[in-house]
Every structure is written in structure tokens, then in C-alpha cells.
Amino acid sequence: MPSYSEQFHAGQLIFAEGDAPTGAFLIESGHIEISTVQFGERRILGELGPGMLLGEMAVIDDSSRTATARALSDCQLTRIDAGQFAERLATADPVVRALLLSQLSRYRSALAKLTGGCDPVAEIALPGDRDVRAIDKIRLESELRAALERNELEVRLQPIEEIESGTIAGYEALIRWRHPQRGDVSPAEFIRLAEETSLIVPIGDYMLEKVCDVLVKLRDRGRKPLPFIALNVSARQLDDDALVDRIIGMVRARDLPPSRLKIEITEGLVLDQTRIAPLLERCHAVGMPVALDDFGTGFSNLGPLLTLDFDQIKLDASFVRALDRPRGVAVVGTVVAMARALNSDLVAEGVETREQRETLHRLGCRYAQGWLVGRPQLLDQILNG
Known part of the structure; x- marks a missing residue:
């Protein structure tokens, strides 16, 4: 039976660049470092904290992870099944879906050519990460799935x-x-x-x-x-x-x-x-x-x-x-x-x-x-x- 609330200790790897997109996460507490390897060197892209989504882009377009996520401090994450994203994307307005996938394509292209002149953290988080109602809805859906599986x-x-x-x-x-x-x-x-x-x-x-x-x-x-x-x-x-x-x-x-x-x-x-x-x-x-x-x-x-x-x-x-x-x-x-x-x-x-x-x-x-x-x-x- 899957658990929808996961704990990671400081320094623990959450996922690595190149991993398959098995799911995304909502950060409940703690901070996470995002990094990638560019031109043979490790490059820190930024830091994510409570209320932000992690790993959602790879899930949305079903691509390998383009960055590595590691806990900077003890973290509590709510796991979001890939199916939750896929189902909502499939029923979304076609124009909205096309715009989202277009933006993802541009993000990946920019990441591949990353230089020191951009703000990677702004690229990592989807617009709406600060929309409290949307985040709460995602959290509640995961918790409802867990309650059903646990017979609660x-x-x-x-x-x-x-x-x-x-x-x-x-x-x-x-x-x-x-x-x-x-x-x-x-x-x-x-x-x-x-x-x-x-x-x-x-x-x-x-x-x-x-x-x-x-x-x-x-x-x-x-x-x-x-x-x-x-x-x-x-x-x-x-x-x-x-x-x-x-x-x-x-x-x-x-x-x-x-x-x-x-x-x-x-x-x-x-x-x-x-x-x-x-x-x-x-x-x-x-x-x-x-x-x-x-x-x-x-x-x-x-x-x-x-x-x-x-x-x-x-x-x-x-x-x-x-x-x-x-x-x-x-x-x-x-x-x-x-x-x-x-x-x-x-x-x-x-x-x-x-x-x-x-x-x-x-x-x-x-x-x-x-x-x-x-x-x-x-x-x-x-x-x-």
C-alpha cells in the first residue's frame, strides 16, 4: 500500500537526473536543493521550500528527470501520483494543454543551454505554485486516495x-x-x-x-x-x-x-x-x-x-x-x-x-x-x- 506522506533526511537523495518520472511531490516542510550537471560540472539551480511543487514537469510530459533533487534539511513531502496529473491534463481545455506543453518544451530547451544569465528557480516552479487553493486541492486529493486505501x-x-x-x-x-x-x-x-x-x-x-x-x-x-x-x-x-x-x-x-x-x-x-x-x-x-x-x-x-x-x-x-x-x-x-x-x-x-x-x-x-x-x-x- 503506497504512502502519500514521505520523510527525507538532510542530505538524502529524492531523485536523480535521468530518473523515470514516477511521481511529483508537494513540499510540506523543509528545503530542497535542485542541481544539474552542465558541461561536466555540477551546477546548483536553486532551492525549493514549503508550498512548492517538485518534479512535476517530468511527470506532465513523461520525460526523464532533468535535474537532481536532494534534501537540504529534514523534509516532509506529499507524493502526487503521475496519474493525478495525467488525468487532469487529459481533460483540460485543449488550448490550455497546448500552452502548458509548449512552455515545458521551452523550459527544457532553456535548461539545456543554461548559462549564468538566467534565473533557474523561476523556471523550475510552474506559475500558480503560490496559489494556495490549488495547492490545497492537490494535497487533499492525495490524502483522500490514502484514506480510501487505508479503509478510513x-x-x-x-x-x-x-x-x-x-x-x-x-x-x-x-x-x-x-x-x-x-x-x-x-x-x-x-x-x-x-x-x-x-x-x-x-x-x-x-x-x-x-x-x-x-x-x-x-x-x-x-x-x-x-x-x-x-x-x-x-x-x-x-x-x-x-x-x-x-x-x-x-x-x-x-x-x-x-x-x-x-x-x-x-x-x-x-x-x-x-x-x-x-x-x-x-x-x-x-x-x-x-x-x-x-x-x-x-x-x-x-x-x-x-x-x-x-x-x-x-x-x-x-x-x-x-x-x-x-x-x-x-x-x-x-x-x-x-x-x-x-x-x-x-x-x-x-x-x-x-x-x-x-x-x-x-x-x-x-x-x-x-x-x-x-x-x-x-x-x-x-x-x-
Whole structure:
């Protein structure tokens, strides 16, 4: 298992001129000397310190190291995989990519003809090394990869209540990350970061495996009926043709009823029916339900509901908050009637008061989810609750 934080002692070689570009580094602490051999003599190019990138140029254009890096003092470095650069470069604007590679070519040409009349340190660091937000993003991505590999991401389960009976019918699986230095990292922040790269795919598989294991533990504890667990699927995951096969495979490997795993698709994704329709068809073929998440969050086009057969519709919390107004009650009542006509169950998200739940019950909404029902919990809290 790779480590993304590495220590180098004063005088220790980090990489040598001519080495293959296996990765780059973000300097967290300490100072590093950069040198090269010119005309048979060793020449010091400059010194790099905290907050600067090291070795990124060779990684970007996949060329051998053009300089040697050695620790001047004890250093702590965050390793950056070559794949992180390659993936972002591949998806960058073509003009930006061409400009970057052009500048790299010029840098290498200048380095080859190096004389005493230039400022090598300015050439070494890419523009933006002092951009704190960009550097922090690179650091956070490496730390997220490490957290995933070390099994440090937590799965929390938020209960979903069947309003009529008052029982917990299922849960929504949510991912949380408690960083050792930063504390709790906002899911919106690190999920967005993961979705910018293919990292969201292994995180999705991690969640899937954890959710299946939770269902096994609930079954082994004699939980009857076995609750369903809803699992969100991102746009990037849907690009993976093998996604549904992996989902079905993990469920069957544990001898779980497919109906107990519910796949959730956000409303914005349903506009791409060419991707969603095959997923619905394959899931329904094995008895696995699919839910439309965040209904009403800005996509007013109801056209996809004419052709996409969702088993469940999750009403966005903004509609629940509007239940204190007659207009809000009227709109939610219309959505309940629509869901019933489509043979879909309706889950109201963001339920926080008894009055909201009572109104939803009166309108005929089947499920409620929110802090009134329960906050996201660890598995042990659910098993021992």
C-alpha cells in the first residue's frame, strides 16, 4: 500500500537526473536543493521550500528527470501520483494543454543551454505554485486516495421511516471522512474532488462493498424484515459499463435479496436517458429498485418520467420546508398524486418537525427521511440501538 506522506533526511537523495518520472511531490516542510550537471560540472539551480511543487514537469510530459533533487534539511513531502496529473491534463481545455506543453518544451530547451544569465528557480516552479487553493486541492486529493486505501472512509446510515407504521423501513448510505488534521471534511468538497477524476469509481465500489456487508450483518442479527439500503450513483460511475455487473455480483456473492439494495440517481442525470434507461432495465431484470433522487431541485422537465420507470421518487427537502404554506402543501400534494399514478413510492427528504410528518401523512406520502426520523449513524449504533 503506497504512502502519500514521505520523510527525507538532510542530505538524502529524492531523485536523480535521468530518473523515470514516477511521481511529483508537494513540499510540506523543509528545503530542497535542485542541481544539474552542465558541461561536466555540477551546477546548483536553486532551492525549493514549503508550498512548492517538485518534479512535476517530468511527470506532465513523461520525460526523464532533468535535474537532481536532494534534501537540504529534514523534509516532509506529499507524493502526487503521475496519474493525478495525467488525468487532469487529459481533460483540460485543449488550448490550455497546448500552452502548458509548449512552455515545458521551452523550459527544457532553456535548461539545456543554461548559462549564468538566467534565473533557474523561476523556471523550475510552474506559475500558480503560490496559489494556495490549488495547492490545497492537490494535497487533499492525495490524502483522500490514502484514506480510501487505508479503509478510513466511514459509511453512515440515515434511517428512512414508513410514515403509516412508524417503523424504519430502510436507510440511505452516506460517506464521511474524518481527516486526522482537518477534522470532518465536507462530503460536498471531497465528493466533488473525487468526481473530477476517476477516484469516484473506487470510492463507489468501496461504498457498495460496505453497504452489502451492512446488509449481511443486519441479516445475521435477525433483522426482519431486512431493511433496504439506498446507495447513490454518480455520473462518473455511470460511464463504467461494468458498474451494474459489479453491483449484481456483490449482492449475489453474499446471497442477499437484490430488492434490499436501492440505487439512487440524481435528478440531473435523468436528462441523459441513453445512460439511465439501460441501468433501469438491468436493475429491474434482477429485482433491484432504482430511485430518482433530489426531485424538484431545478429540473422542471417531467419528460423523462414518461419513459423512465423509477420505483421511488425522493422529494427534495426544499418542498418539505414549504409545507407551512398553503401553496407548498398544494405542490407536495400534486407530487404525491403524480408518484402514485406512476406506481412509485415517495420519500420526503429533510423532515425535521412533527407537523411536517403529519402533513405528509395526510397527503399520502409513504416515507420520511430527515433529522426528525434520525441523523446518520454508524453501523454499531444501529445494531446496538
